Amino acid sequence: MRTLEELARIGRQRSLTGRSVCLRHDDIESGLLLDSVFAERIGFEHTSFDGALTVRSCHIEELVIDHLAADALLITNSRIGRLTIRNAPIGCDVTVTDTSVVSLDLHSCGAVRLQRLRVEQLVQLAALRGSLSISATRAAAVSCRSQAVAGRLGRPRVDVRGLQVSEELTFDDLWLSALNLSDVAARALTLRRVRLDEPLNTTDLRCTDSLRINGLVIPAGANFIADSDIRGPVHLRGLEAHGGPLPQVPARLAFRNTTMHRLSVNSEASSVISLRDSSVTGVLGLPGGGSRVHLQEGSSVNDLELSGQTFRNSEQVLVFLRRSFHEVSAVTLEALRVALEKRNRNREVDQLYYLTRQMEALSLPLLRRGVARGVVGGVLGWGVRVRNPVRALLAGVFLTAIGLHLSGALREPGHNLLSAGASGEALVLAAALWLNVGTGMASELASPGWSVLAVLLTVAGLLFSTLIVGVVIRRLVR
Numbered sequence: 422m423r424t425l426e427e428l429a430r431i432g433r434q435r436s437l438t439g440r441s442v443c444l445r446h447d448d449i450e451s452g453l454l455l456d457s458v459f460a461e462r463i464g465f466e467h468t469s470f471d472g473a474l475t476v477r478s479c480h481i482e483e484l485v486i487d488h489l490a491a492d493a494l495l496i497t498n499s500r501i502g503r504l505t506i507r508n509a510p511i512g513c514d515v516t517v518t519d520t521s522v523v524s525l526d527l528h529s530c531g532a533v534r535l536q537r538l539r540v541e542q543l544v545q546l547a548a549l550r551g552s553l554s555i556s557a558t559r560a561a562a563v564s565c566r567s568q569a570v571a572g573r574l575g576r577p578r579v580d581v582r583g584l585q586v587s588e589e590l591t592f593d594d595l596w597l598s599a600l601n602l603s604d605v606a607a608r609a610l611t612l613r614r615v616r617l618d619e620p621l622n623t624t625d626l627r628c629t630d631s632l633r634i635n636g637l638v639i640p641a642g643a644n645f646i647a648d649s650d651i652r653g654p655v656h657l658r659g660l661e662a663h664g665g666p667l668p669q670v671p672a673r674l675a676f677r678n679t680t681m682h683r684l685s686v687n688s689e690a691s692s693v694i695s696l697r698d699s700s701v702t703g704v705l706g707l708p709g710g711g712s713r714v715h716l717q718e719g720s721s722v723n724d725l726e727l728s729g730q731t732f733r734n735s736e737q738v739l740v741f742l743r744r745s746f747h748e749v750s751a752v753t754l755e756a757l758r759v760a761l762e763k764r765n766r767n768r769e770v771d772q773l774y775y776l777t778r779q780m781e782a783l784s785l786p787l788l789r790r791g792v793a794r795g796v797v798g799g800v801l802g803w804g805v806r807v808r809n810p811v812r813a814l815l816a817g818v819f820l821t822a823i824g825l826h827l828s829g830a831l832r833e834p835g836h837n838l839l840s841a842g843a844s845g846e847a848l849v850l851a852a853a854l855w856l857n858v859g860t861g862m863a864s865e866l867a868s869p870g871w872s873v874l875a876v877l878l879t880v881a882g883l884l885f886s887t888l889i890v891g892v893v894i895r896r897l898v899r
Contacts, residue, residue, distance in 0.1 A: 422455050428463070443485075444468050452492070455479055465489060489513060496520055506530060511550050525560075549595070552578040562588040563607075568595055576618060581605055602626060609653075612637055616663075620644045621674070628653060632681070635659055641670045647677040654683035654703075660692040660712070671711075686712040693747050696720040705756065707745050715747035716756060725760035732761075732769045735776050751781055771805040778803045807889055814855065814885040821878060822851035855882035 422428045428444070429437040431453075436443045443464035452472020455463075462483040465474070469490035476484070476495070482502040486494065486509070494506070494515045502523045509515055511531040518536040525544045527533060531551035535544075540560035546553065549568035563586050568577050576598040584590070586607035592600070592615050599619040606627040616638040626632075626649035636659040662672035671691035679699040685706035686694050692712045698719035705722045708714055716722070732738045742749045742757065758773035775798070782793035802809030826847035854875050 422453065423457055425458065425460055425463075428455070428458070514551075549577040549579075553580070555581045555584050557583040559585045560587075562586060562590070564589075564591045564593070565595065566591070566593045568597070609633070611635075621646070624648050626651070631656065633658075637661070637672075637674075638663055639672055639674065641673070643675065644673060645675040645677055646679060649676070649679040651679070651681040653681075654685065655681045657684075657686045657692075657694060657712070658688065659690075660686075660688040660694075661690045662692070671713075684714070686714060688712045695747075713747040714745065716750065716752040718752065720752055722756040722759070724763055725756050727760060727764075732772060735772065738773065738776060749780075751777055754780065774805050775803050801888060804888065804891070810885045810888045814882065814889070817878070817881065817885075818848075818851050818855050821854060822848040825851060854878040856886065 422431075425437060425440065425442045429442050431444075431447075431449060436445075440460050441462035441464075442460065443462070443466065445464075445466045445468070447468045449468065449470045451470070452474065453470055454475045454477065456477050456479070458476075458479045458481070460479075460481045462485070463481055464485040465487070466485070467488045470492070472491065473493040473495060474486070474489065474491045475497075476499055477497050479499040479501070481499070483505075484496075484501050484503070485505045486507070487505070488508045489506075490510060491513050494509060494513060496504070496517045498519045500521045503526075504517070504522050504524070505526045505528075506515060507526075507528045507530075509530040513530075514532045514534070515527065515530050516534045516536070517525070517538060518534070519538075521539045522541070524542040525535075525538070525540050527546045529548040529550060532553075533546070533549075533551065534554045535558055536554075536556050538544075538558040538560070540558070542561050544558075544560045544563045546563075546565045547567055549565070553565065555563075563584070565579065576596055578598045579592070579595075580599075580601045582601075582603045582605075584605045584607075586605075588607075589609045589611060590605065590607040591611045591613070593611070593613045595614070596616045597618070600615065600617055600621060602623040604625045605623075608628065609630040610626065610628050610632050612634045614636040617640065620640055620642040621637075621644040623646040626646060628649075628651045631653040632651050632655045634655075634657045637657075638661045641662045657674070660672045660674060662670050669691060671693050672688070673693045673695065675695040675697060676699045677697050679696075681699070681701055681703075683703040683706065684694070684696075684701050686692070687709035689710045693715050694708070694712065695715040695717055697717040700721045700723075702723050704724045704726055705714065706726045707728060730741055732741065738754075738757070739749060742753050746753045754773055754777040758770055758777065761769045761773060779794055779798050782790050782798065785793055797803060798809075800809060800813045822844075826844055855878050
């Protein structure tokens with residue numbers, strides 16, 4: 422068909438007005454091809470074809486196809502103002518390709534394939550009854566809402582590749598067999614009340630505004646968003662898992678090699694949000710409910726929401742991290758340390774540094790681990806905790822004093838172990854030995870052996886004294 426008059430003549434009930442024609446309740450005993458037809462409005466309502474309905478190289482202001490019975494519907498290489506397709510049966514594949522459209526509305530259709538489209542306004546898909554494939558398409562906005570469960574044919578499958586949306590891409594109230602997104606650019610992406618039978622597979626997602634997930638039910642497998650750039654916030658709410666071996670299996674969603682501005686997570690059910698080789702350039706919000714964040718190797722967080730939390734000791738740090746993160750690791754400790762450093766909470770920063778070094782030492786061989794945790798950490802405090810070297814210095818002085826007193830080298834004849842004078846002399850001499858060589862040295866201790874002991878104690882004392890002074894000065898400079 423190349424003219425509207427030819428199209429009108431094939432129907433028993435038709436309406437031809439100017440440049441508009443509508444076929445209603447007609448049965449066409451063959452397929453129909455509209456080729457290079459120009460019209461204001463063409464309508465097919467409750468029409469059946471023994472073959473395919475094809476629209477090719479046409480320029481139509483409004484095309485309405487409602488309750489179509491045909492082997493297939495193909496619209497290609499055309500320019501259409503408003504395109505509406507409703508109630509196409511499951512066996513009728515709908516394909517729209519290489520076409521420019523002002524607005525597109527598909528409702529209750531079977532398998533739908535949209536390829537290389539340019540849509541100036543909204544693409545609206547509702548009541549899916551078959552699979553949906555979108556590729557190499559540009560649109561102002563795309564909305565996919567609800568579906569009719571296909572019974573024995575299974576739930577719909579949605580594959581989107583090479584889609585650019587200037588406004589919002591929305592998936593709402595869907596139960597799908599699978600949702601695969603690849604090379605998708607949108608101002609905002611929203612997944613609301615979506616349930617998937619297969620793991621979520623999203624790669625190369627680019628959002629200039631936000632990513633919002635609310636009420637996503639996913640299988641217990643590997644769900645991921647990879648190689649993506651989300652310049653706005655990521656909000657995850659109501660994440661749940663199904664199909665796991667245990668009733669309380671957590672929902673797992675992983676971000677791989679992804680950049681986002683802000684991440685906030687809050688789910689009543691148990692869920693784990695993993696960041697691997699990913700970065701949060703803004704603030705990582707504290708998870709709520711049963712949610713936890715898993716910071717894996719290669720991930721970085723610019724800032725961490727603290728909500729007025731203070732840390733007086735290491736136990737409070739560990740309780741806070743275990744409540745917010747899947748596991749306490751060097752990455753989570755570093756994220757918290759950076760957040761405290763941005764707030765100039767230097768005492769807590771030193772505490773985090775000490776705890777981080779102690780945990781890192783756990784991965785060392787046994788001997789090096791003992792030296793690192795026991796000597797460098799426990800005695801020297803990794804150079805940031807002043808109380809560790811102070812305690813070690815005081816303990817050394819008192820132990821040396823006890824040793825000198827028990828040896829009897831300083832006791833005069835007639836004085837016993839309980840003599841206060843002898844105890845005092847031993848304590849003074851011990852302090853002198855730890856702080857400088859020879860001060861107050863008794864003549865009885867002028868032998869070479871005592872001199873060697875004095876030098877060794879003084880070297881250790883200088884180490885502790887220097888470290889204590891350095892830590893104090895560092896804190897004063899801050």
